[in-house]
Amino acid sequence: MRTDGDTWDIVSSVGLTALGVATFRAIESLRPNALIQDPYAPWFVESAGEPHFTALLASPSSLDDLPFSGFMGMGMGIRTKFFDDFFLTAARSGVAQSTILASGLDARAYRLDWPTGTTVFEVDQPKVLEFKERVLTEHGAEPKADRRTVAVDLRDDWPTALKAAGFEPSTSSAWSAEGLLAYLPGPAHDALFERIDKLSSSGSRLALNYFPSGMDAQRFADIRAKYFSKDPFGDIDMAALFYEDERADPMQWLTAHDWSVECLNSIELANMYGEPIPDLPPELADLAEQSGYLTAIKTAN
Template sequence: MDGGVGLTALLVAAARTIETHRHDSLAQDVYAEHFTRAAPVCADWPVRLDGVPDGDADPLWGRFARYFGLRTRVLDDFLLRSVSGDARQVVLLGAGLDTRAFRLEWPPDCVLFEIDRAGVLAFKHRVLTGLSAVPKVRRLAVPVDLRADWVTALTTAGFDPSAPSVWLAEGLLFYLPSRAETYLIDTVDLLTTGGSALAFEAKLEKDLLAYRDSAIYTATREQIGIDLLDLFDKGPRPDSAGDLRAKGWSASVHTPFDFTHRHGRGPLPEPNDALEGNRWVFAHKPLP
């Protein structure tokens, strides 16, 4: 958890912690702070905005953290809407330190699958067990790297491709090479039936390095030693939303700023903006 993409999971947990303590919070995650306290690498990271000298003006713990808070709320809403119908299987791809199984109110017959590397899930299990946290849904951890045969691991855990399902790839795809993203989207299509849904986050910049000196990337490098551009895949991105439409799905593409306006708080565009190319995609597979 103390390096690479694992460290970004702790960054998002710290952002959710700050969001939780805001007076105008968009999402509540009482577990997030315990993840940051359990990892020595982030022991001195702030957990409240009043612990940040520049407050919301700080590009990392202000604006970027608010982005993660907004994203959490929007995807919470997506998942809960999606299981209000017939879908009772939820799959979190690259689940990281997601605590939706413990935070959200799920239908009683729902099952949630969390796919991630064994070390990430073990860290999360240790922290949550220490808190005597109880999930509000039948939760099944699937410890497998998404570069390995995760389909077999998922179906062996009990996933039923013939039943409607809801999928989430939050903060995942831009770490993957283009071919891997296409494979993942194609595989989700093959594993889903009508009435299923998928949400994912994408980045559409033609040249990520053009934003290397943006306030967010600079602050993340200098304040906590995470070089996001070193972790992101820099190759051309596929049109995954378009690929899903070609397979018969409906897909809507939004900027985060759309939801800032909807909720009345969150990041707004600024010059040399590292969030400029971020898109949130919501797709639905129609019934036959």
């Protein structure tokens, strides 16, 4: 179970979920008509050497016998494209600084064609960023933006660390909270939005994905166990990683603090990208309809 101040590397606790996400980004990149291309993701999986994910990467067809297996890679493609598009749209509209909160093994600073002058801040646990930096350096990777890493826990005073890395609150910014919110305890979850709001000038943008409100971790784990005889994410116990304490509703909070908010559920976004979700059992369909993606623009200082 999670504890206050717990830490992790890339093959333990929350870090292992980032490795799983990288694995499915790599698998999606191999799919015909893939929504994304992430040539960096396999480097991380291979370097980490975690048996379950290296086996999946070596033989993606092993997922073919699992129900809804195609949805796993496609779902990660949809999620990745959503955040890719968000950042590029913001940058091409003149937003010159982007901050990826809980960046994990995200390689957007390298993958995307950023406009000249863009700064990309990556915020995550020190051990995660150390692993990522080592792998990228070993492969001679060069970012396409001014990339700055910020090694800090998002439960701590990350705004001070971010500003020390050169973030300018007076300049409009783009923020992402991808696959993050459920891993934060309630007070840190709510503080995240307060801090983003305080650091954001008018015209700043935010994107995040969300689970249904009131979706407890055990129910999520039970649904996974019921419909996936062999969990594609291996032995990760999501019920032990999620927090279920009281927290603000992001859409309501942002709207009340002068952010213009738009939401799409997972099915709507898949249809928008021309990747309709296959027929799902009622529980999975309900989960897809109630989970989704939010974008917001700050309309006042």
